[in-house]
Amino acid sequence: MKVLVPVKRVLDYNVKPRVKADGTGVDLANVKMSMNPFDEIAVEEAIRLKEKGVASEIVVVSIGEQKAQETLRTALAMGADRAILIVSEDKVEPLGVAKLLAKVAEAEQPGLVILGKQAIDDDNNQTGQMLGALLGWGQGTFASKVEVSGDSVEVTREVDGGLETVKLKTPAIVTTDLRLNEPRYASLPNIMKAKSKPMEQKTPADYGVDVTPRLSIVKVEEPAKRQAGVKVADVDELIGKLKTLGVVA
Amino acid sequence: MSVLVWVEHDNASVKDATLAAVTAAGKLGDVVALVAGHGAQGAADAAAKIAGVSKVLLADDAAYGHGLAENVAPLIADLMAGYDAFVAPATTTGKNIAPRVAALLDVMQVSEVLSVESADTFTRPIYAGNAIATVKSSDAKKVLTIRGTAFDKAATEGGSAAVEAVSGKGDTGLSSFVGSEIAKSERPELTSAKIIVSGGRALASGENFTSIIEPLADKLGAGVGASRAAVDAGYVPNDYQVGQTGKIVAPEVYIAIGISGAIQHLAGMKDSKVIIAINKDEDAPIFQVADVGLVGDLFKIVPELTEKL
Numbered sequence: 041m042k043v044l045v046p047v048k049r050v051l052d053y054n055v056k057p058r059v060k061a062d063g064t065g066v067d068l069a070n071v072k073m074s075m076n077p078f079d080e081i082a083v084e085e086a087i088r089l090k091e092k093g094v095a096s097e098i099v100v101v102s103i104g105e106q107k108a109q110e111t112l113r114t115a116l117a118m119g120a121d122r123a124i125l126i127v128s129e130d131k132v133e134p135l136g137v138a139k140l141l142a143k144v145a146e147a148e149q150p151g152l153v154i155l156g157k158q159a160i161d162d163d164n165n166q167t168g169q170m171l172g173a174l175l176g177w178g179q180g181t182f183a184s185k186v187e188v189s190g191d192s193v194e195v196t197r198e199v200d201g202g203l204e205t206v207k208l209k210t211p212a213i214v215t216t217d218l219r220l221n222e223p224r225y226a227s228l229p230n231i232m233k234a235k236s237k238p239m240e241q242k243t244p245a246d247y248g249v250d251v252t253p254r255l256s257i258v259k260v261e262e263p264a265k266r267q268a269g270v271k272v273a274d275v276d277e278l279i280g281k282l283k284t285l286g287v288v289a
Numbered sequence: 290m291s292v293l294v295w296v297e298h299d300n301a302s303v304k305d306a307t308l309a310a311v312t313a314a315g316k317l318g319d320v321v322a323l324v325a326g327h328g329a330q331g332a333a334d335a336a337a338k339i340a341g342v343s344k345v346l347l348a349d350d351a352a353y354g355h356g357l358a359e360n361v362a363p364l365i366a367d368l369m370a371g372y373d374a375f376v377a378p379a380t381t382t383g384k385n386i387a388p389r390v391a392a393l394l395d396v397m398q399v400s401e402v403l404s405v406e407s408a409d410t411f412t413r414p415i416y417a418g419n420a421i422a423t424v425k426s427s428d429a430k431k432v433l434t435i436r437g438t439a440f441d442k443a444a445t446e447g448g449s450a451a452v453e454a455v456s457g458k459g460d461t462g463l464s465s466f467v468g469s470e471i472a473k474s475e476r477p478e479l480t481s482a483k484i485i486v487s488g489g490r491a492l493a494s495g496e497n498f499t500s501i502i503e504p505l506a507d508k509l510g511a512g513v514g515a516s517r518a519a520v521d522a523g524y525v526p527n528d529y530q531v532g533q534t535g536k537i538v539a540p541e542v543y544i545a546i547g548i549s550g551a552i553q554h555l556a557g558m559k560d561s562k563v564i565i566a567i568n569k570d571e572d573a574p575i576f577q578v579a580d581v582g583l584v585g586d587l588f589k590i591v592p593e594l595t596e597k598l
Contacts, residue, residue, distance in 0.1 A: 056552065057416040066420055134388070135397045160533075162415050164400045169358065169388035178359050178463035181385050184527070194467060199381040200536075201478070202471040202528055206357065208464045218517075218534050219527055254397035258410060258423040266559060269580035271571075275593045278565075281581045285563055287484070287542050288509075288598055 041151030041188070041210075043086040043095045045120065046141055047079040047102050049111040050161040063259040066161075075111045078156025080118075081216040084223040085154050085186060087119040094188045095152075097121050101144055103137050105129050109239065116234035117226030123239040128251065132244070134162075136251035138170035143247040145175055150211060152193065157182050157215040168215035178208035182217040290318030290408060293368060294342075295377035295386065298324060298332035300354070305481045306378035308339065308442035313435040314376040315341045315443070316405040322346070322450070323368065325361045327354030333452045340447035347452050352459040355466035356382050362389035364457030369394055369430060379434040380480075391432040398432040399424060403439040417533035417556040437480060438539035438560055472528055479531065482512030484542045487531055487558070490518035491547025491569070491587060498524045501588065502546060505595045514538065514558075516548045532557035547587045550575030567591065 051057060052072040060067045075083075089095035100115040101124040102108040112123035126140055145153060158165035172179035180186070180195025184203065187194045188210070196205045198217045226234070244251045272278045282288045292314040297304040307322075314320045320341055324333040325348040333347040346368065352360045365386070369375055375390055377383035379401045391398040403421065404412045410425045411433065479485060486506040492498050498519070506513045514536070515529040531538055533556040543561035548554060550566070550573055558564070559578055566579035567587050576582045583590060 051416070057419045059420045066416055133397050135392065135395070138392060160417065163417065163533075164398070165384050166388035166391070166398050166400060169385065170392035172359070173362060173389040173392035176463075179385070179389070180464075181358075182381060197381070198527060199469070199471075200480070200528070202469060202526075204355075204469040205467040206464050207467050209462070212463075254428050255399065255424045255426050258425050260415070260420050260422045263414070263418060263421050263559075266564075266578040268577045269564075269582065271576070271582045271584060273583075274585075275583070275590055275597060278581065278583050278594065279597055282565075285542075285580070287563065287565075 041095055042097045042099060042148060043089060044145060044148055044150035044153045045079070045082050045086050045098060045100045045115065046153070046155050046167070047083065047100055047111050047115050048076045048159045049073050049102065049104055049108045050076045050159055053077055053160055059260055059262050063261060065257065065260050073107070075114050076156050076159045078158060078216050080223040081218070081220050082154040082156050083115045083118050083120060084221045085216060088221065089188065090119070099124065099148055099150070101126065101141065103128060103132050103140055112239060113234050114226065116237045117231040118224060119230070122237055124242060125239060126242045126244060128244055131253065132251045133253050133255060134164050134166035134170055135254065136249065137167050138174055139249045140244060140247055140251070141167070141171050142174040143249060152188070152210065152212060152214060154214045154216065157217055168213050172213040177212050179213040179215070180206055180208055181215045183214050184217050184219045186214055186220070290373045291371070292317050292320050292374045292376055293365070293372040294320055294322050295375070295383060296322045296324045296332065296336050297378055297380055297382055298326060298329065300326045300329040301331040303332055303335040303339070305442065306380045306437045308445065309437040309440040310376050310378040310435045311339055311341050311443040312440040313402060313405060313433070314374070317374050317408060319343050321372070323348065323365065325353040325356070325364060327351050335445070337450040337452055338446055338448050340444040342448045342450045345450050345452045346455045348455050348457055350456065350459050356386070357464050357466060358386045358389045359461045359463040360459065361386055362393060363461065365390045366393035367457060368455065374431040374433065376433050376435060379436050383434050387432055387434050394430055394432065396428040396430055396432045397426065398434065399426060400434050401436045402433050403436055417553060418559070419552065436537060438537055472526065476506060477510070477512045479512045479514055479536050479538055482540050484509050484511035484544070485514045485531070485538055485540045486511045486544045486546065487514035487516065487548060488519055488524070488546050489516040489548030490522055492519060492524055495524040501591050505591055508595050508598050516551070516554045545575050545579070546591060548575055549573045550578065
C-alpha cells in the first residue's frame with residue numbers, strides 16, 4: 041500500500057510571530073522556517089507503517105515556494121521515498137491545496153493519505169476533510185492511533201471529552217493529532233542519502249487546478265494585549281483579592 | 290440571508306457550544322437549526338426553544354447517530370441549496386464536518402470566527418492567536434466555524450420554532466462508529482466551566498495533580514485543566530489540555546498553578562475574565578497576563594488556599 045503525506049513549510053513553532061507594521065500579514069523574512077509539527081507526525085506515522093510492512097512506499101508532497109524543497113528533503117531524510125513539489129509562489133488556500141492533492145491522489149492511488157490536522161500558521165484545520173470530500177473517501181481526523189487491517193483502517197480520534205474510534209474503508213484520509221507518535225530526528229547518513237532521492241516539480245497548471253484564493257486578507261493585527269495585574273505576598277492577601285473580584289464570597 | 294446552524298447534541302439535549310453558534314449566525318440572518326442524529330427528537334425539541342431559532346430541521350436516521358462526517362456532510366450540502374451560510378461551532382465535531390461540507394459546496398471555509406464584521410467579512414485568529422486576521426469571502430455561500438468563547442450564548446428558553454423532518458441519502462458506507470471513551474466527571478466541562486483550576490509541569494506527578502489541584506477545584510466547583518507539558522508528562526489525560534493544541538477556554542476565573550505560560554498555553558486561556566497565577570518563578574511569562582499573581586511554592590500555597598477558602 042502506498043501512503044501519501046502532504047507537508048507544509050511554516051514559521052518554526054519556537055519563533056514568536058511578529059505582525060508586519062503595514063498590517064498585511066506576519067513577517068516571514070529572515071526567520072526560521074520548519075516543517076509543520078503535525079506534518080512531522082504524519083511523516084513519522086507513514087514511516088512506522090512502512091516499518092511494520094503495511095506501507096510499501098511513502099510519497100511526500102508539498103505545495104508552496106521553491107524553498108519548500110527543504111521541507112520535502114527533511115521528510116525524505118526521515119524516511120520517505122520520493123517527493124513532489126507543486127510550485128506556487130502565491131499562497132494556496134486549503135480548498136486549492138485539497139484540489140491539487142486530489143489530483144495527486146488520483147495519479148498515485150495511495151491506500152492512505154496522512155496529513156497534519158492543521159498548519160500552525162493559518163490554523164485552518166480543513167485540508168484533510170476537504171480532500172476526503174473531493175475524493176469521496178472516509179476521514180479519520182485528529183488521530184491518536186491508526187491501525188490498518190486488510191482493506192480498512194481503525195482510527196482512534198481525539199474528541200472533546202475523550203476518544204472516539206471509527207472504522208474506515210480504504211483508501212482513506214487520516215489527520216494527525218499530537219499524541220499519535222513522537223517524530224524521529226533524521227540521522228546524518230539519512231540526510232546525505234535523502235539528497236539523491238527523487239523530487240519531481242509540478243505546477244498547479246499541470247493539474248488543471250484553479251487555485252485563485254476565495255478569501256482576501258483585509259488586515260492582520262496584533263491581538264488586544266492583557267495588562268499584567270498585581271502580585272500579592274501571601275495566601276491571605278490572595279483570598280482578599282479573590283473576594284474583591286467576587287470570585288469567592 | 291438564511292443560515293443553517295449545526296446543532297451539537299447527544300440526541301437528548303443540545304450542547305452549549307451550539308448556543309454561541311446560534312448567536313453568531315443571528316448576526317448574519319434568519320437562523321434555522323439542523324439536528325442530525327438518531328432518536329434525536331429530544332434534541333430537536335430543545336433546539337426549538339433556543340431564542341433566535343426560527344425553524345428546526347430534524348434528520349433522524351441511524352446513519353447520523355454518531356455524527357459521522359462522511360454521512361452528514363452530503364446531507365448538509367444538499368440542504369444548503371436553500372441557505373446562504375452554514376455555521377457550526379468549532380468543536381471537534383464541527384471541525385470534522387464543516388470543511389467536508391465546504392469542499393462539497395466548492396467554498397473556502399472561514400475557521401474559528403471571532404467576530405462577524407459584515408455579511409462577508411469576519412475576524413479569526415492565526416498563529417495560535419498571536420495575530421488576528423480580518424478576512425473577506427468572495428464565495429456565494431459561506432461556511433463558518435465559530436469559536437464558542439467569542440460569542441455570547443443564546444438563551445435556551447424563549448423560542449418556539451417548528452420542527453420539520455428532513456431526510457438525506459443516509460449511510461455512504463465509507464465509515465462506521467466503533468466506540469468511544471468519554472471521560473465521566475462530576476466536574477464542569479472545561480469549555481463551559483465558570484472557574485477553571487489548571488496545573489502545569491511543576492506539579493511533578495499525576496498523584497500531586499490529584500492531591501493538590503483537584504481539592505482546590507472541588508472547593509470552588511471548578512473544572513480542571515492542564516498545560517500541554519503536564520499532559521505530555523502523563524500526569525493527566527489529553528482532554529484536560531488547555532492551549533492552542535487543546536481546548537480554548539474563557540472562564541470567569543482561570544487559576545494557573547505551576548504553569549510557566551508558554552505561548553501555546555496562553556493561546557488557549559488569555560481571554561479568561563480574571564487570571565490568577567501561582568508560580569515559584571517570578572519571571573514566568575504567566576505573570577504578564579495574570580490579574581493576580583502569587584510567587585511561591587505551590588505545594589505550600591495551594592493546600593493553604595484550599596483550606597482557607
